[in-house]
Amino acid sequence: MQLPPEQNISISKLTSVFKNTSATYKFYWFWAILECVDEGKIEINKKEIFARMLTLSWYTVNYFHVSFGKQDLIQDAVRTIKNVENLNVDSKKSIILDKLLKSKNTTTNSILHHFDKNVPHKFLSPWLGTGSKAEVYNKSLDKNVNAPYILLKDSIIILDSWSEYFRVNSGLLKSFCYWNLTLFLQARNPNVPDIPNKIQRPIVRGSLNNHKKMFWDLILNELGYINCIYTGEKLKVGGYIIEHFIPHQFVAHDLMWNLIPAESSFNSSKSDKLPSFDIYFDDFYKLQKEGYKIIKTIRPKNKFLQDYLPIFPNQEFSKLKYEELIKPMLTIAHNNGFQYMNS
Numbered sequence: 001m002q003l004p005p006e007q008n009i010s011i012s013k014l015t016s017v018f019k020n021t022s023a024t025y026k027f028y029w030f031w032a033i034l035e036c037v038d039e040g041k042i043e044i045n046k047k048e049i050f051a052r053m054l055t056l057s058w059y060t061v062n063y064f065h066v067s068f069g070k071q072d073l074i075q076d077a078v079r080t081i082k083n084v085e086n087l088n089v090d091s092k093k094s095i096i097l098d099k100l101l102k103s104k105n106t107t108t109n110s111i112l113h114h115f116d117k118n119v120p121h122k123f124l125s126p127w128l129g130t131g132s133k134a135e136v137y138n139k140s141l142d143k144n145v146n147a148p149y150i151l152l153k154d155s156i157i158i159l160d161s162w163s164e165y166f167r168v169n170s171g172l173l174k175s176f177c178y179w180n181l182t183l184f185l186q187a188r189n190p191n192v193p194d195i196p197n198k199i200q201r202p203i204v205r206g207s208l209n210n211h212k213k214m215f216w217d218l219i220l221n222e223l224g225y226i227n228c229i230y231t232g233e234k235l236k237v238g239g240y241i242i243e244h245f246i247p248h249q250f251v252a253h254d255l256m257w258n259l260i261p262a263e264s265s266f267n268s269s270k271s272d273k274l275p276s277f278d279i280y281f282d283d284f285y286k287l288q289k290e291g292y293k294i295i296k297t298i299r300p301k302n303k304f305l306q307d308y309l310p311i312f313p314n315q316e317f318s319k320l321k322y323e324e325l326i327k328p329m330l331t332i333a334h335n336n337g338f339q340y341m342n343s
Helices: 011-015 025-038 046-062 074-084 093-102 106-117 133-140 160-168 170-188 209-223 264-270 277-298 303-308 319-335
Strands: 043-045 149-151 155-158 241-244 259-262
Touching: 025 046, 025 155, 025 160, 025 170, 043 046, 046 074, 046 093, 046 106, 046 155, 074 106, 133 149, 155 160, 160 170, 209 241, 209 259, 209 277, 209 303, 241 264, 259 264, 259 277, 277 303, 277 319
Parallel strands: none
Antiparallel strands: 043 155, 149 155, 241 259
């Protein structure tokens, strides 16, 4: 991405900030600063920036279980604070931030303070070099160097020229940060789908009503009923819900090849748990194959048939191809922290 030029500001140094980084700290530090500038802040308390860093990464860690790498302590910090502060996985961003800023818990504050060891001054290395922490802090006081901010013990002060640049170009700079963070996380999660949509919490989860009415209701009308692959209960039109075989938190989509009818009470208990491949895959595959065949016969132009084309481009179901898709995804999801449900 090309950032807009600005007189008296070294944009080349800014674009080099994220090169050769081994953790997500700089991405979230910069993103948090941009949020503060958006709110008109010039002198920013470090605790607020650290709290925003964890808030921004909250959903990626807790909901989508994306790996940040072994060297990165943000994901451990987020998980620990979630339990210490008794916060929910899907808590709103404003609630999480407020909780962290007001927390008197020694564990929480110790975790937040930990990021002060390296993050604030190492972000400035393109401008101030890679000296000791004390050296960089002293150099930052020289406004002629024109680094983005001055480092103080408990806060940073954004220089006027940089503050204006951040404010005017906030959207583009956040996109720049988002894009680089996506590349960083994708490199560490090469087999995890749709990383870009796992960096921020979706504003609204899509409705699955059309998936019921335009696909599975039609199948149930033809068959009369089907048996839930998990409970064996008979499912009829109006008496079932649509569920993701592999959790939405991992796949981050609502494609039909991963959606099946299920008993509503069971779906609630399954939540983001993984189904056992050995126990459930055969029934899942048979249900998908039968459903696809019915829709292809009675509604050959049904838009949801397109969801299967990446797997079956010749429109012929193959158990082996389905297995080669589902089995590795379950393994990868489990390796990323998703747990198997109790069979």
